[in-house]
Amino acid sequence: MFESYTSDSTPAESFLAQIAGPTRAAAIMGDLDELAANRGRFWFWIAYIRTLVSLGWRTLAAFVVGFTSFLLMMSFLGVWMRIPKAIDNMAFGSTHNALTFLSTAFLSIFASSLWFAAPYAFLRFGHRDRMVQLYCVFFLLTTPFLFHSNSISLIFALVTFALIIAALWSSVWRRPMIVLAATSITALVALEATTDLVTRVYHPYFHYPHEFNLTSWAVVRLTAAVALANAAILCTWLHRRLLRQSTAIA
């Protein structure tokens, strides 16, 4: 009679499915169950953890790099905007022209989501992935020109917007663009929601204390990490659903 670990490994399978996908996770757990029949429960859990690490380290590393990239770029932006006249020179500092303001506000908001999502997707899915190629193009079209004068930023905001429309129009690039847009929107909405929550729980100036405050520093980064983790999970899920070819054949 076979001894199965199914009853106590269902949550473990669900967790593995977050990394490997449900079909792969079920097959892996089945293999481990079959192998454990002669090796025992201890072997089963050790093998499960080793498998989890083997399959999941890249996702974790991609998230850490993406989150670090986001924090570094936000810090750089903060330092840059303290330079005299930098904010006036930057496109979203302009208020005298509605078109310039709107288009470049779009550029800066979109760019900030890419600071996390582009490195995350690059490390998670590799450079051959179409969505990653889109991320790289948008990253190069937005971030370097965010810090330039109004006219240059306006041009690249319009180019970026046109490219989004073109990608949605194309049958080849539509799905990667949908995943990219959903990830960016989720990242921005989740960041805004967590920022709003922290502000309500603490006080309006909690994010920008006059002096270094360890609690503020930790809470702000932790909530940002949670917000971006939501975007990463959605990105991985949508990528699996929309961009991966079906692997089961008749």
Added chain:
Amino acid sequence: MNNDRTLGEFEQIVLLAVLRLGDQAYGVTILDEIAAKTGRNSAPGALYTTLHRMEDKGLVTFRDGSPTPERGGRAKRFVIVTREGRNALASAQSAYQSLLQGLDLLADPLVRLMFGGAYV
């Protein structure tokens, strides 16, 4: 040579094991075949990582089997080597054969003694 189709050592071992097993190649049998033919007890995680990477490269594909009780009611996922996988393996093995020519490495009695026929 196309760098995207360059195979690592373990990838070649896995592909060869899958080809040897035919339509019965899935996680458990692949690990057993590798252990039997090479004496290497590979970790399941290493096998799945390699299979997933090769799936992304288009070197292997999968066929779902039927659920069985010894697997807790889960289906087996049989591995199939694609045409690209066969070509990549043939290319890699051809390179090995070229490098081995004239060395008589496999005919060395000491090698036979050390590996007990595992590689010879």
